[in-house]
Amino acid sequence: MHxxxxxxxxxxxxxxxxxxxxxxxxxxxxxxxxxxxxxxxYKHFPSKEDxxxxxxxxVMDRARAFLDTLxxxxxxxxxxxxxxxxxxxxxxxxxxxxLPSENSSLRAALTTNxxxxxxxxxxxxxxxxxxxxxxxxxxxNSALPPIAVLYTLYARACDPVLGFLKGAGLYSNEQIxxxxxxxxxxxxxxx
Amino acid sequence: MHxxxxxxxxxxxxxxxxxxxxxxxxxxxxxxxxxxxxxxxYKHFPSKEDxxxxxxxxVMDRARAFLDTLxxxxxxxxxxxxxxxxxxxxxxxxxxxxLPSENSSLRAALTTNxxxxxxxxxxxxxxxxxxxxxxxxxxxNSALPPIAVLYTLYARACDPVLGFLKGAGLYSNEQIxxxxxxxxxxxxxxx
DNA sequence: GTCTATAAGTGGATAGAC
DNA sequence: GTCTATCCACTTATAGAC
Numbered sequence: 001m002h003x004x005x006x007x008x009x010x011x012x013x014x015x016x017x018x019x020x021x022x023x024x025x026x027x028x029x030x031x032x033x034x035x036x037x038x039x040x041x042y043k044h045f046p047s048k049e050d051x052x053x054x055x056x057x058x059v060m061d062r063a064r065a066f067l068d069t070l071x072x073x074x075x076x077x078x079x080x081x082x083x084x085x086x087x088x089x090x091x092x093x094x095x096x097x098x099l100p101s102e103n104s105s106l107r108a109a110l111t112t113n114x115x116x117x118x119x120x121x122x123x124x125x126x127x128x129x130x131x132x133x134x135x136x137x138x139x140x141n142s143a144l145p146p147i148a149v150l151y152t153l154y155a156r157a158c159d160p161v162l163g164f165l166k167g168a169g170l171y172s173n174e175q176i177x178x179x180x181x182x183x184x185x186x187x188x189x190x191x
Numbered sequence: 192m193h194x195x196x197x198x199x200x201x202x203x204x205x206x207x208x209x210x211x212x213x214x215x216x217x218x219x220x221x222x223x224x225x226x227x228x229x230x231x232x233y234k235h236f237p238s239k240e241d242x243x244x245x246x247x248x249x250v251m252d253r254a255r256a257f258l259d260t261l262x263x264x265x266x267x268x269x270x271x272x273x274x275x276x277x278x279x280x281x282x283x284x285x286x287x288x289x290l291p292s293e294n295s296s297l298r299a300a301l302t303t304n305x306x307x308x309x310x311x312x313x314x315x316x317x318x319x320x321x322x323x324x325x326x327x328x329x330x331x332n333s334a335l336p337p338i339a340v341l342y343t344l345y346a347r348a349c350d351p352v353l354g355f356l357k358g359a360g361l362y363s364n365e366q367i368x369x370x371x372x373x374x375x376x377x378x379x380x381x382x
Numbered sequence: 383g384t385c386t387a388t389a390a391g392t393g394g395a396t397a398g399a400c
Numbered sequence: 401g402t403c404t405a406t407c408c409a410c411t412t413a414t415a416g417a418c
Contacts, residue, residue, distance in 0.1 A: 002383090020294055023214040026411065040384050042413065077380065101351045103211055141373070141381050145362075148370045149379055151355045158351065160292045164342040171336075179339045182332070187378030188340060189268065190332050193401090217393060231402050233395065389414070396407075 006044050006054075009034050014055040017097035022052055022106055049109035053116055055097050060119030062090075067126055076133040077140055077185075080153060083127065084184060085177055087157040092166065092173045096157055124150060156184060197235050197245075200225050205246040208288035213243055213297055240300035244307055246288050251310030253281075258317055267324040268331055268376075271344060274318065275375060276368055278348040283357065283364045287348055315341060347375060 012033040016025045027048055031038040045051045066086050070079055090096045099106055110116055131149050134140035140149065161183075165176045203224040207216040218239055222229040236242045257277050261270055281287045290297060301307055322340045325331035331340065352374075356367045 005383095021291065024291075024294070027413085028411075036383090037385050038412090039386085039414070043383060046413095048412070080379075100212065100215070102354055103215070138381055140379060141377070144370060144373065144379070147359060147361075148352070148356060148374070151352045152371075152374050152379065154355075155350065155352050159346065160349065161339070161342045161346050163293055164345075165339060168338060170338075179335060180343075182335065183339070183343050183378070184374075185378050185380045186332070187374070187376050187380075188271075188331060188335070188343065189376045189378075190329055191382070196401095218395085219393075227401090228403050229394085230396070230404085234401060237395095239394065383418105385416100385418075387415085387417105390412090392409105392411080394407105394409090397405090398403100399405105400401105400403080 005034075005036075009041065009044060009051070010054045010058055013051045014058060014095060014097055017052060017055055017099070018091075018094050021098045022100060022104070025052075027051070047109075049106050052097065052099065052106055053109055053113045056099070056110060057113070057115045057119060059090075059095075059097060060116060060123065063087075063123050064119060067123065075139060076130040076137065079130045080127065080134060080140075080149075081181060081185060084153055084156045085181060087153075088159070088162060088177045088180060089173070091157055091159070091162055092176065098158055101158075127153060152184070156180065196225075196227075200232065200235060200242070201245050201249055204242045205249060205286060205288055208243060208246055208290070209282075209285050212289045213291060213295070216243075218242070238300075240297050243288065243290065243297055244300055244304045247290070247301060248304070248306045248310060250281075250286075250288060251307060251314065254278075254314050255310060258314065266330060267321040267328065270321045271318065271325065271331075271340075272372060272376060275344055275347045276372060278344075279350070279353060279368045279371060280364070282348055282350070282353055283367065289349055292349075318344065343375070347371065 009030065012030050013025070016029055016033065025048075027038055027041060030051065031041050034041070041051075045054060063086075067083070070082060087096070099110075127150055128146055131140065131146045135142045135146070159180060161180055162176055165171055165179070166173070171179070200221065203221050204216070207220055207224065216239075218229055218232060221242065222232050225232070232242075236245065254277075258274070261273060278287070290301075318341055319337055322331065322337045326333045326337070350371060352371055353367055356362055356370070357364070362370070
């Protein structure tokens with residue numbers, strides 16, 4: 001009923017955000033995709049920003065659920081690689097919302113959304129633990145500040161290289177992910 | 192006179208595109224920054240897309256001019272590294288237009304703009320030659336298709352990691368560029 | 383809660399005088 | 401070529417009936 005409908009709304013928002021981004025997505029489209037009137041949407045979510053925030057909260061929840069499935073016994077660098085693989089798979093599946101990274105009304109709305117911020121903090125803490133562990137065991141470059149590693153991993157979720165390579169039409173999704181994983185962890189230089 | 196004014200227009204467009212992106216930039220803002228009426232703008236450029244295309248053509252010209260300054264005697268991998276460094280410096284200086292990479296009216300306008308396409312092809316050809324040379328001399332990972340390397344380098348021009356690290360406020364522009372250069376060419380894994 | 387209808391505002395583009 | 405003034409399509413958001 002109520003929850004199911006809001007779930008359908010968030011699904012539509014998530015898909016449209018992945019396809020066109022926040023600015024190009026219109027509330028009319030969301031309502032049309034859900035099959036309800038626009039005014040009804042606003043009974044569930046008070047603004048377009050809140051719609052996008054709800055989609056981001058869901059993605060963050062999906063990420064945390066994925067982290068829960070990982071085998072805690074495996075080496076930390078492997079965990080990080082699996083996380084990067086997952087984010088790229090989500091993006092290639094057309095399920096990763098694409099948001100403006102700066103100077104937007106959406107940024108302010110997101111930073112004041114407790115559910116989103118809490119989720120982001122949780123994910124960052126878990127990744128941060130693996131990063132420091134991987135640097136301690138010598139598998140990750142210790143010259144890089146952990147924050148730079150964290151951002152580099154987050155950036156895989158919106159890497160335009162995935163879309164470019166997909167557009168080239170020469171490689172499967174798995175090949176694309178493997179190539180970008182290679183550039184991310186092994187670098188362009190020959191090992 | 193005419194040329195100087197159009198140059199001022201393109202400069203304003205370039206700055207606003209770097210600051211806010213194509214969709215968030217309004218033609219009113221461009222006119223206000225140049226100090227002329229909006230209708231006058233449209234005497235010089237027939238559409239907002241053409242404004243952005245002109246900015247992209249200028250960036251492409253700047254890139255080609257930079258390529259001309261490189262010492263052709265140096266190893267190809269060094270050339271590629273210098274190109275990546277340059278694109279990141281331009282971005283950090285707030286002079287790199289940020290455009291939607293897909294599904295936009297702008298994409299169509301750009302692909303039919305001969306000056307832009309020619310410039311892009313020229314740059315791609317020059318980078319492509321260095322890429323294959325670097326793979327031949329063993330300095331660049333030969334398992335990666337050259338197109339994947341090319342896109343990876345292009346992506347440095349719009350890498351959100353630069354802005355994230357700048358926002359952290361802990362590092363200088365030079366440090367940020369060196370870190371991202373390291374992750375790009377050497378990878379996250381320990382060497 | 384859902385709907386139709388519309389308010390309120392914005393942005394790209396243009397008409398027409400000078 | 402530049403200006404003022406305006407048009408028109410579109411978008412977010414809301415009012416009010418059911």
